Amino acid sequence: MSKNTGANRFRKVDVDQFNEDNFQDELIEDGQDLGPNEGEVASLLNQNKHIDALKAALSNPPVATKNQAVKDQAAQLVLRVLLAFKSSDVEKGVNSLDSTTLDILMKYIYRGFETPSEGSSAQLLTWHEKVFAKGGLGSIVRVLTDRKSV
């Protein structure tokens, strides 16, 4: 019979991380993404240049970084821009974007759905409908399959 030596630290070791069969994600590199320029976006919003603010907010999406704060900040900024649009202008905004930016916008829309606030979901649904009309089911599938998320 073995005596318990009183050492219990081994019980806290996560053995799964040492399993050689585990898929190690290659995208572990911590990118230096800074996210969209907040000042620029805010000033464009103040000048009522909504479409330009949208484009600025969707540039440099912080997809490669693992810094959650940067991601949250970017998501908040994009949400602010999306909610600033009038429902009738949403379609114009969607038409001004190219297909890669459209995919990024769809990612932010789903990110916005995750944390609903007062009235945000309704406006986001309007955005979703218009982006879906242009991007199709493929844009939604890409939100789900892309390893780099916003």
Place this chain on the structure above:
Amino acid sequence: MPEVHSFGIEPISCHAWNKDRSQLAISPNNHEVHIYTQNGGRWDKSHVLSEHAQHVTGIDWAPESNRIVTCGVDRNAYVWTLIDGKWKPTLVILRINRAATCVRWSPLENKFAVGSGARLISVCYFEKENDWWVSKHIKKPIRSTIASIDWHPNNVLLACGSSDFKARVFSGYVKEVDDKPAATAWGKKMTMGNLMAEFSNGGGGWVHSVSFSASGDKLAWVGHDSSVSVVNANNQEKIATVKCAFLPFTSCLWVTENSLVVAGHDCCPMLFTHDDSDTLTFIHKLDVAKEKEGGSMSAMKRFQTLDKRATTDDSSSDLNTQHQNTVTNISIHTGTKERCSKFTTSGTDGKVIIWDFKSLESSIAGLKVA
């Protein structure tokens, strides 16, 4: 009009034609392989191959040597030979500890490659001294299940698509059966298992299917992020990708040196063109819905639908494509990858459909297969 053949309600996991297309081998989503023979306009089930203990995941029929290779979830592969009108199986020890997912004969039919969930490819060849099939493994640097395999026309190079989001080209050179291969655009050094090229599928998404073009210089793959990608061996930096608005594709096949047919969860085959400037463009869906015959319902029909469905709504729940569910496999029916005139699709709706480019070109305005 595409020829539609229905083989019951079970999904068809995989299918393969014999050389003259008079016989079709399919697996109806179970442990068996059914071989159907053309008889007038009908299909007669002529043979049932039941040796696998679990689902059959891949079938390939070698046209010249008339041998069938099947692989399954039971981690085995069998090579079937027709002796006295009966198909006799020979077990192939793949030495894998997970399910086999796909299998392909090489162009010269002296080897075949099996992809598996064990994160490796087994290249098998026949050893005459011991009268059995031997397997060699390609392991590095594959990190997840292999979903699809395609051989290069030089009988040595092998492309595979995997769920680690990569499409790769390996050398499957077996010195016991192959002559030393000449250098190709993919590289010179072709020792067994040498990684010739590796391509990442954009932002993510499993690579469901890979296909070498007829010359072997172009590699196409489809990913689960609803994308289609093509790379030319002479210009490997540039991967031409189209991110579609459709649901993801599960299968792709070159039909000429510049044209690619893909099909998948949208239940409809689609045509893409890859031209000499390495640009990939979507051309057209190849399944054009015929106009539903409109017209008012008869009173009898109205009461019948009211009785059955509590509504007089005329809309049916059928899809307006030929396939009623996902297409899982595409194969050449008539022609070669260089100049294909008919191709076949099979899917989870239990149907095998033969598409004819001549009738497609005439029914779809402006469609020209490059």
